[in-house]
Amino acid sequence: xxxxxxxxxxxxxxxxxxxxxxxxxxxxxxxxxxxxxxxxxxxxxxxxxxxxxxxxxxxxxxxxxxxxxxxxxxxxxxxxxxxxxxxxxxxxxxxxxxxxxxxxxxxxxxxxxxxxxxxxxxxxxxxxxxxxxxxxxxxxxxxxxxxxxxxxxxxxxxxxxxxxxxxxxxxxxxxxxxxxxxxxxxxxxxxxxxxxxxxxxxxxxxxxxxxxxxxxxxxxxxxxxxxxxxxxxxxxxxxxxxxxxxxxxxxxxxxxxxxxxxxxxxxxxxxxxxxxxxxxxxxxxxxxxxxxxxxxxxxxxxxxxxxxxxxxxxxxxxxxxxxxxxxxxxxxxxxxxxxxxxxxxxxxxxxxxxxxxxxxxxxxxxxxxxxxxxxxxxxxxxxxxxxxxxxxxxxxxxxxxxxxxxxxxxxxxxxxxxxxxxxxxxxxxxxx
Amino acid sequence: xxxxxxxxxxxxxxxxxxxxxxxxxxxxxxxxxxxxxxxxxxxxxxxxxxxxxxxxxxxxxxxxxxxxxxxxxxxxxxxxxxxxxxxxxxxxxxxxxxxxxxxxxxxxxxxxxx
Numbered sequence: 001x002x003x004x005x006x007x008x009x010x011x012x013x014x015x016x017x018x019x020x021x022x023x024x025x026x027x028x029x030x031x032x033x034x035x036x037x038x039x040x041x042x043x044x045x046x047x048x049x050x051x052x053x054x055x056x057x058x059x060x061x062x063x064x065x066x067x068x069x070x071x072x073x074x075x076x077x078x079x080x081x082x083x084x085x086x087x088x089x090x091x092x093x094x095x096x097x098x099x100x101x102x103x104x105x106x107x108x109x110x111x112x113x114x115x116x117x118x119x120x121x122x123x124x125x126x127x128x129x130x131x132x133x134x135x136x137x138x139x140x141x142x143x144x145x146x147x148x149x150x151x152x153x154x155x156x157x158x159x160x161x162x163x164x165x166x167x168x169x170x171x172x173x174x175x176x177x178x179x180x181x182x183x184x185x186x187x188x189x190x191x192x193x194x195x196x197x198x199x200x201x202x203x204x205x206x207x208x209x210x211x212x213x214x215x216x217x218x219x220x221x222x223x224x225x226x227x228x229x230x231x232x233x234x235x236x237x238x239x240x241x242x243x244x245x246x247x248x249x250x251x252x253x254x255x256x257x258x259x260x261x262x263x264x265x266x267x268x269x270x271x272x273x274x275x276x277x278x279x280x281x282x283x284x285x286x287x288x289x290x291x292x293x294x295x296x297x298x299x300x301x302x303x304x305x306x307x308x309x310x311x312x313x314x315x316x317x318x319x320x321x322x323x324x325x326x327x328x329x330x331x332x333x334x335x336x337x338x339x340x341x342x343x344x345x346x347x348x349x350x351x352x353x354x355x356x357x358x359x360x361x362x363x364x365x366x367x368x369x370x371x372x373x374x375x376x377x378x379x380x381x382x383x384x385x386x387x388x389x390x391x392x393x394x395x396x397x398x399x400x401x402x403x404x405x406x407x408x409x410x411x412x413x414x415x416x417x418x419x420x421x422x423x424x425x426x427x428x429x430x431x432x
Numbered sequence: 433x434x435x436x437x438x439x440x441x442x443x444x445x446x447x448x449x450x451x452x453x454x455x456x457x458x459x460x461x462x463x464x465x466x467x468x469x470x471x472x473x474x475x476x477x478x479x480x481x482x483x484x485x486x487x488x489x490x491x492x493x494x495x496x497x498x499x500x501x502x503x504x505x506x507x508x509x510x511x512x513x514x515x516x517x518x519x520x521x522x523x524x525x526x527x528x529x530x531x532x533x534x535x536x537x538x539x540x541x542x543x544x545x546x
Contacts, residue, residue, distance in 0.1 A: 039495075039496030040495065041495065042496050074459070074493070075456075075458075122456070124454075124455065124456040125456045125482075159454065160454065332507075333506070333507050334507060369525065370505075370521075370525075370526060370541055372522070372523065414468065416466045416467055416468055416469065416543040417502060418502060418504065418505055418541065419468075419502075419503050421541075422505075
């Protein structure tokens with residue numbers, strides 16, 4: 001066991017780290033999943049402890065888990081975990097509610113609970129489906145389960161905004177094969193000194209789950225995190241209490257790879273409203289490509305191509321400052337309609353033209369380089385004409401104007417990106 | 433059970449109103465192109481589109497790393513179509529990715545290397 005823990009720690013130390021991981025390895029938070037998948041070739045590990053501290057005379061549980069996730073493609077990720085359940089009753093209540101969970105003093109090996117394996121497919125950044133299988137791994141003598149697996153799936157809807165955070169909603173269903181009545185009786189007869197006749201509530205049934213939550217960015221390094229999980233047990237005969245778990249806490253980004261989640265967990269049982277429990281959840285996670293700092297990665301990661309263009313685009317020429325200067329009037333893509341902003345600028349220019357009645361001007365129409373030359377020449381002419389019409393309608397004599405279209409031939413800014421290309425869609429008033 | 437489904441659907445609908453738009457275009461083959469004076473090799477890039485402060489951006493990823501972000505050209509249109517169009521425009525000056533969203537044609541123009 002020590003070797004296994006050592007192996008995990010070594011992997012953690014040599015690996016680049018992850019940002020987002022659910023308890024099950026798939027990207028998410030606690031028992032909530034996000035629609036985004038881990039990118040191809042990237043991976044994540046997490047270690048966590050989900051403690052359930054019940055009221056007196058009921059069993060306390062430590063759920064320690066190790067999880068991993070790996071991006072098979074940009075849209076498909078695998079995830080898995082192994083968890084270790086430990087019963088930590090200070091008063092050693094032997095026959096309390098969770099008989100199957102081994103006592104803390106019975107050792108770590110005996111507490112191995114389940115090995116989960118999940119496959120998540122992102123249909124888009126907002127939708128994903130997940131299938132999973134959960135294999136019980138306990139030693140039968142002290143097992144919390146039988147050897148029967150559980151399996152199920154999740155529908156995941158989430159949204160992500162880099163500046164604010166992530167919000168996700170999950171719908172899940174589990175076909176729970178872990179315990180049935182016969183297994184339970186056999187188990188009780190074999191392991192307990194006092195045989196207890198099983199009641200319907202001792203038998204696990206299929207589960208329907210609904211989860212919602214996410215993370216909200218408070219600062220560059222701190223996120224507010226929260227998850228609510230509602231579990232409904234589908235077998236009405238079992239009369240199991242529907243369960244409502246809530247996690248709330250903070251996520252701290254320790255550096256660009258490591259993060260730690262610390263949360264307070266409250267468990268509410270709907271049916272009787274009495275048997276509540278509370279506890280804590282702590283996990284430490286790492287990711288090879290942290291999602292939340294991708295904006296930063298844009299600046300840090302240099303573009304893949306290395307070919308330098310022989311003919312570099314010249315920097316945009318700075319407009320010459322003139323005693324009486326006019327501003328550019330900008331247009332939307334493939335449009336010659338004056339925007340409200342353009343009209344505001346032109347109204348100022350109307351004042352200048354009225355103040356200088358001796359001044360005659362040329363109105364230039366320009367376009368970006370999208371489209372054919374002929375089309376752009378015509379579009380440039382329409383833009384110049386639109387400006388002319390506006391000035392005339394505001395009282396400037398038509399005889400003072402001349403229009404000319406340069407189309408795409410006289411770009412003022414770089415046309416290889418829309419960030420600057422849009423400023424080439426303009427009209428300019430120039431002294432004649 | 434019905435209540436749960438109604439709550440789920442309500443939350444999903446609210447989610448889309450409260451949060452900004454994001455679309456995963458998938459892997460797209462690009463001819464060699466130029467962006468901000470830098471030449472990019474031809475090849476497959478994973479493309480995502482998201483909305484930030486009222487603008488749409490095309491983000492190109494390679495091996496999980498964000499390679500570049502390009503501001504989209506948005507043009508109001510009265511027609512609509514499904515899916516995503518990817519085409520080299522006449523004259524081979526631009527490679528364009530376009531799709532319809534909310535009465536707009538959202539287009540990413542990538543200037544082809546000559």
